[in-house]
Amino acid sequence: MAKDRLAEVLERYEAVIGLEIHTEITATNTKMFCGCPVAFGGEPNTRVCPVCLGLPGALPVPNQAAIEWTVLAGLATDCDIALWSQFHRKQYFYPDMPKDYQISQYDLPFCSGGLLEVEVDGDGVAQRVDLGGGVAAVGPEAVADDGGYRTTIGITRIHLEEDTGKMVHVGGSEGRIAGATHSLVDFNRAGTPLMELVSEPDIRTPEEARRFAQKLRSIWLALGVSDCSMEEGSMRVDGNVSIRRRGESELGTKSEVKNMNSFKSLHDALAYEIVRQADLLDAGDRVVQETRHWDAGAKRTSALRSKEEAHDYRYFPEPDMVPFSFDPEWIDSLAERLPELPDARRARYMTELSLRKHDAGLLSADFAQACFFEEAVAIAGAARAKPVANWMLGDLAALLNAEGIELPESRVSPAMLAELVGLVEDGMISGKQAKEVFGDMAASGDAPGAIVEARGMRQVSDTEAIESVVRGVLEANPVEVASYRAGKTGLIGFFVGAVMREMRGQGNPKVINEVLTRMLSG
Amino acid sequence: MSTIDLSALTAREVRRGIASGDFSAREVAESAYARIEALDGEVHAFLQLTPELAFAAADRVDRARAAGEELPPLAGVPAGIKDNMNLIGTRTTCASRILGNYESVYDCTAVSRLLEAGALPIGKCNMDEFAFGSSTENSAYGPTRNPWDLERVPGGSSGGSAACVAAGMASISLGSDTGGSIRQPGALTGTVGLKPTYGRVSRYGVVAFGSSLDQIGPFGKTVDDVALALEAISGADVMDATSSVEPVDPYSEALGRGAQGLRVGIVSDMLAMEGCGEEIRRVVNSSAETFAALGAEVGEVELPSAQHGLAAYYIIGPAEASSNLARFDGIRYGRRVPDADDVLDLYMRSRAEGFGPETIRRIMLGTYALSAGYYDAYYGQAQKARTRIIQDFRAAFERFDVLLTPSTPEVAFRFGEKSDPYTMYLNDYYTIPVNLAGNCAVSVPSGLCTTAGMPMGLQIIGDYFAESTLLRAAAAFEEATHFEPVPPLVRALTGTEGGE
Incomplete structure (x- = not known):
């Protein structure tokens, strides 16, 4: 789908988007209601017990650590933490649900009423046609210095529930149920603590949705609550999207989009859906309320189930657990455990390390990258933060990208990068030589000093x-x-x-x- | 063949006999199975016998005694276990076709505690399917018959657990009580049946019916035996988040202190219930006189909201049950139709064929009550009624230590006599409010009804975690009445005399 088609549609229609983001709490060692370990993959049905298999007579016992992580997540996103909360049973039949109900939360979630500030810059700004290129009329604030804008997205709630097992459909194409001869169920994942965050429908463009999800991921990573792997499914984003003619206040009929396994998919699926709905309305048709599946290969959504098939979940309070009553002092003590969050980190990089906003933003958004950066700066010295940042966002980023690996998998350590920067800054080697040394150390894992020595390339500045x-x-x-x-x-x-x-x-x-x-x- | 008459011995006496070398635990187990051999063809208290487990346990007791070790409190005491409790090495069918082949892969906490205390697991006891019923007529494997009159029901849902103690096939047994399922069969079979305070005994491993109402409890021939068993099975359990950390008192030590100074309240408005038999009502009043004669302060109290108990219970119980029974879907275990077209067909036919009519009725009731648009009118209202009932009990226990009602409005009825569900449900009129409030209560035999010759039960209700006071009152009453009921069937077999 062409980008200008979206721009054209957004000239005439306003999109209203809300996100539902499920994040597995991978920081806990054990599942939500039993002692089975939390991990990814493995031989099917090996991390199971009577509780997470829903055997007759087994009972759930809540995982205190998972509740603490959820409260921390709420505190990190400006949520109110409920002093009185409770689990409910959400009931529907599906083979991946051992009990045929999911222990979840209903009207008394742990966290509610939060906020997340999102900045949009670059190409994504144009999607907000109502802002006329980033100058805010109402609502979002313009960010003067780089042509972007800032907008605040409400967080309705964050609640805690248990994850389901995984279905494996055999005999069909790409593991989908269509055409399958039979299905298998793996309950290793069943009972993994799962946080569900629901945003307000405050999001107006696919780019804002992407930024929201990215920002949330960076916060979750900074907290350490989850590994947030969209590929492995420990972070899953669903979108509710509807459109209305500009100037109208009534909401249009929404569709829910699932299976968006990357930030790019999130953006592209929402963009596709906005245009699809506009095409329907333009042709005089109606949008049908339904759940749609994003196919990243075909770059299109297809109907999964309609509203008529929607479940009556028959929520009722989980009688196997007593309600939770939280002491405000306990919540305060958790708040003290909050680490530095990405926004504060970015501000610090700008004021204390004199990084440019763009660089500070990139480095602070990714927790692993921020840790690497700070470790390198601790060795190289704060005065050399800028060249460390330049190396990371330049050669190192390009290298990771080319090799398709993540920072922690790279041979380059913070100490090695700090040493390399030191060699350049002390005039021991030239910038050109440094690039050679970098390539060598990334391939061999040898220390830059040793490489310079071995190659006899020490620069003479005497x-x-x-x-x-x-x-x-x-x-x-x-x-x-x-x-x-x-x-x-x-x-x-x-x-x-x-x-x-x-x-x-x-x-x-x-x-x-x-x-x-x-x-x-x- | 050994000749120990388990009907003539209490659990305490069985242990003492083993400890002093009068007989071995193996002989006790043999005696239990001999009695079962003689009577259970007619009574049908057991769905499954577990002699391998029982004799292995007996041999452990006998070896311990031979080694001079101190025997645990229930050493060698034969015990029946309701078939909704998991025990490795047994099937746990809940008397349902849907779990007909289900083998336990873990142990119910209360059962393993009972066995750790030295009890011998004789077998798994018959029940109404998933504990839905008051007669065991809802068992998929045929009803249990009342040892007092084989034409009559033993009560339910723990009918097999009650009958096996009444017939001397076991000294004690475990049942579960969601709306009266221990106390009602206790009353109908002349046994002592205790429903502990909610949270007193772990529910881990008992197949859930109404999670907020269920409680495991013991049957015995005497209050003392029930106290011994309660001590063994009570206490906090990390596997049950609703189990209480309230300390476990030495319940059996509280017995024998009499009823002097106890404040005993007759629940006068419940006693006036229309369907309550005249003789049963009289016995409650004479029981109050017995307490007064023992030095108790007897008065009257009303529980005005308790009349709504039945209605509230038949919303909350089925609502929770409909949810708890969802897992029996044919996917992971239990009965599955072999030729399903798709997953929906598999669910619907496996469940339709696997569940009996009463189970289906309760699932339908509960599903309806929780459905969108009906929740507030049914479940919400029922919870309000429940809160009122709790308040009534709280107020009553400010004035009294224990409360008295009949256990049931009438004695054991004949098979098929209660053909419509509502008249069956009325049998639990006195017991249900206690489950809704979460208090403890015990049914103690109060005499034989003169017309039918069947046992009657007095329900004594105690405050939260006041089992010591409750059992003390029950033991005082038991001692004062000197009523030790032995069914005619057993008398015919053993030649023992009933009564004093």
């Missing part, structure tokens, strides 16, 4: 040593010296080249230039 070479070059080329002194200053390049050759490329060009200029004019 003024006296350079002076003696320069003296020799000047003596060997009296004609050129005379010409230079007569005004042909362009000959400086000739002398630099000659000195460099003499020093087999290991002279510090900056120092050579200084010495040459001084001795030639002397």
Whole structure:
């Protein structure tokens, strides 16, 4: 789908988007209501017990740590923490649900009424046609310095529930149920603590949705509540989207989009859905309330089930557990456990380390990257934070991208990067040499100092040593010296080249230039 | 063949006999199975006998005694276990076709505690399917018959657990009580049946019916035996989040202190219930006189909201049951139709064929009561009634230590006599409010009814976690009445005399 088609649709229609984001709490060692370990994959049905298999007579016992993590997540997103809350049973039949009900929360979630501030810059700004290129009329604030804007998205609630098992359909295509001859169920995942965050329908563009989800992920990672792997399904984003003609206040009929397994999918699926709904309305048709499945390969959504098939979940209070009564002091003690969150981190990088906003934002958004950066800066010194950042966002990012790996999997450690920056900043090697060393250390895992040593590429910055070479070059080329002194200053390049050759490329060009200029004019 | 008459011995006496070498635990187990051999063809208290488990346990007791070790409190005491409690090495069918082949893969906490205390697991006891009923007529495997009159029901749902103690096939047994399922069969078979305070005994491993109402409890021939069993099975359990950390008193030590100074309240408005038999009502009044004669302060109290108990219970119980029974879907275990077209067909036919009519009725009731648009009118209202009932009990226990009602409005009825569900449900009129409030209560035999010759039961209700006071009152009453009922069937077999 062409980008300009979305822009054209958004000229005439306003999209109203709300997200439902499920995050598995992978920080706990054990499942939500039993002692089975929380992990990904593994031999099917090996991390199970009577409780998470829903055997007759088994009872759930709530995992205190998972509740604490949920409260922390709520505190990190400005939610109110309920002093009185409760689990409910959400009832429907499906083979991946051992009890045929899910222990979830209904009208008394742990967290509600939160806020998340999202910044949009770059290409995504254009999707907010009502802002006229980032200048806010109402609502979102313009961010003057880079043409972006800032908007606040409400968080309706964050509640805690148990994850289901996993169905494996055999005999159909791509593991889907259509055409399958039979299905298998793996309950390893069943009972994993799952946080569900529901946003207010405050999101207006696919880009805002993507930024919201990315921001949330960076907060969850900073908290350490989850590994937030969209690929492995520990973070799953569903979107509710409807459109209405600009100027109208009544909400349109929504569709719910599922199976968006990356931030790009989230953006593209919502964009597709907005255009699809606009096409329907333009043709005089109605949007049908239904759940739709995003196919990232075909780049389209298809109907999964309609509202008529929607369940009556028959929620009622979970009688196997007593309600929770939280002491405000306990909530305060959890608040003290909150780590530095991405926004605060970015501000600190800008004020204390003098990073540009863009770089500070990139480094602080990814928790693993921020940790790497801070470790490297701790070794290299705060004054060298900028070159550390440049290496990380430049060569290192390009390398990871090319190899398709994550930062922790790279051979490059914070200490190695700090050492490399030190070599350059101390004038031991040139920038050009540093790039070679970087490539070498990323491939071999050797320390940059050792590489420089082994290659004999140590840069000579010693003024006296350079002076003696320069003296020799000047003596060997009296004609050129005379010409230079007569005004042909362009000959400086000739002398630099000659000195460099003499020093087999290991002279510090900056120092050579200084010495040459001084001795030639002397 | 050994000749120990288990009807003539209490659980305490069985243990003492083993400890002093009068007989071995193995002989006790043999005696239990001999009695079962003689009578259970007619009574049908057991769905499954577990001699391997029982004799292994008996041999452990006998070895311990031979080694001079101190025997645990229920050493060698033969016990029946209701078939809704998990025990490895047994099927746990809940008397349902849907779990007909279900083998337990873990142990129910209360059962393993009973066995740790030395009890011998004789077998799994018959019941109404999933504990839905008051007669065991709803068992998918045929009813249990009342040892007092084989034409009559033993009560339910723990009818097998009651009957096996009444017939001397076991000294004690475990039942579960959601609306009277221990106390009502206790009353109908002349046994002592205790429903502990909600949270007193772990529910882990008992197949749930109404999670907020269910409680495991013991049957015995005497209050003392029931107290011994309660001590063994009570206490906090990390596997049950609703189990209480309230300390477990030495319940049996509280017995024998009499009723002097106890404040005993007759629940006068409940006693006036229309369907209550005249003789049963009289016995409650004479029981109050017995307490007064023992030095108790007797008065009257009303529980005005208790009349709504039945209606509230038949919303809340089925609502929870409809949810708890959802898991029996044919996917992971239990009965599954072999030729399902798709998953929906598999669910619907496995359940339709696996569940009996009363189970289906309760699931339908509960599903309806929780459905969108009906929740407030049914479940919401029922919870309000429940709160009122709790308040009534709280107020009553400010004035009294224990309350008295009949256990049932009438004695054991004949098979098929109660053909419509509502008249059957009325049998639990006196017991249900106690489950809704969560209090403890016990049914103690109060005499034989002169017309039918069948046992009657007095229900004594105690405050939360006041089992010591409750059992003390029950023991005082038991001692004062000297009523030790032995069914004619057993008398015919053993030649023992009933009564004093």
